[in-house]
Amino acid sequence: MLLPAAALLLVAGGVAAFWPILAGASDRGEVRRRLRAGMDVAAERPKKERGKRAVREKAAKSAHDFYAKADPENVARLRMRLIQAGYMDPGAVGMFFLIRFASLAGAGIAAFILAQGSGAEDTEANRWIFVGVAAIMGYFAPSFVLSRKVKAKMVEYRNGFPDFMDLMIVCSDAGMSMESGIERVSKELAATYPSLSQNLQLVSIELRAGRSLDGALKSLADRLSLDEVRSFATLLQQSKELGTSLSGALRVFSDEMRHKRMSLAEEKAHALPAKMSVPVTVCILPVVLMVAIIPIVVKLSAMD
Numbered sequence: 001m002l003l004p005a006a007a008l009l010l011v012a013g014g015v016a017a018f019w020p021i022l023a024g025a026s027d028r029g030e031v032r033r034r035l036r037a038g039m040d041v042a043a044e045r046p047k048k049e050r051g052k053r054a055v056r057e058k059a060a061k062s063a064h065d066f067y068a069k070a071d072p073e074n075v076a077r078l079r080m081r082l083i084q085a086g087y088m089d090p091g092a093v094g095m096f097f098l099i100r101f102a103s104l105a106g107a108g109i110a111a112f113i114l115a116q117g118s119g120a121e122d123t124e125a126n127r128w129i130f131v132g133v134a135a136i137m138g139y140f141a142p143s144f145v146l147s148r149k150v151k152a153k154m155v156e157y158r159n160g161f162p163d164f165m166d167l168m169i170v171c172s173d174a175g176m177s178m179e180s181g182i183e184r185v186s187k188e189l190a191a192t193y194p195s196l197s198q199n200l201q202l203v204s205i206e207l208r209a210g211r212s213l214d215g216a217l218k219s220l221a222d223r224l225s226l227d228e229v230r231s232f233a234t235l236l237q238q239s240k241e242l243g244t245s246l247s248g249a250l251r252v253f254s255d256e257m258r259h260k261r262m263s264l265a266e267e268k269a270h271a272l273p274a275k276m277s278v279p280v281t282v283c284i285l286p287v288v289l290m291v292a293i294i295p296i297v298v299k300l301s302a303m304d
């Protein structure tokens with residue numbers, strides 16, 4: 001009679017002793033289940049984003065391949081202009097063609113809707129001419145925006161290159177090599193001139209990959225589209241061949257660049273009066289004439 005009761009008590013004691021461990025294991029299993037569910041939900045969103053990105057990349061690649069077969073020279077020039085504007089992605093050419101097509105279609109559809117909803121009694125030919133002109137403007141709008149972007153980047157490059165030269169002089173005086181100096185300066189210019197810093201980082205990567213310094217700087221000159229960079233590459237080559245002081249050559253070149261930038265600013269300042277003559281003549285002169293003549297006209301009319 002006592003043996004079954006003792007066995008039951010032993011089992012109950014063992015369950016009571018091991019119950020916290022079993023409960024903790026179940027809680028951990030529940031936590032793992034919820035974490036896996038959360039990870040699945042978090043992984044589902046990147047899958048959707050990756051799917052959309054894959055569709056865009058496929059469409060851009062198809063457009064790039066189509067135009068590359070039709071006109072490879074134009075595609076190469078467009079690729080260089082996109083690089084000069086700061087778009088380093090290899091799929092930027094295809095994306096540009098997609099944006100151009102979307103702009104053409106969007107401008108044409110918007111013009112068609114405006115022509116149909118205007119209520120003006122125009123002929124059908126005039127409406128279609130309006131739609132065609134709007135579509136053509138939409139087709140050339142991305143090129144116009146790209147040109148403005150390239151000019152803005154060139155201004156940034158031209159303003160930042162003298163600072164790059166000054167920092168290179170400091171690195172050269174400190175005993176650093178040209179390769180390490182470019183890498184150091186590219187990090188220092190990241191806050192003030194991010195596009196120039198990105199191109200200098202590409203130069204550092206090319207140098208690490210084994211490309212010569214002259215070739216990397218010529219590639220930099222093509223990306224920036226600045227004569228100063230080509231002159232800088234020539235200066236380094238001549239300094240290496242002749243054995244002259246690199247810091248002195250860089251200091252002279254930096255002073256010349258700053259003098260050139262000041263000359264360009266003075267040239268723009270001297271051209272400002274000639275540019276202001278047209279708006280002054282068109283906008284201000286008629287008002288002055290009206291202020292001077294209207295009182296005389298009023299007096300003459302009062303005398304009559």
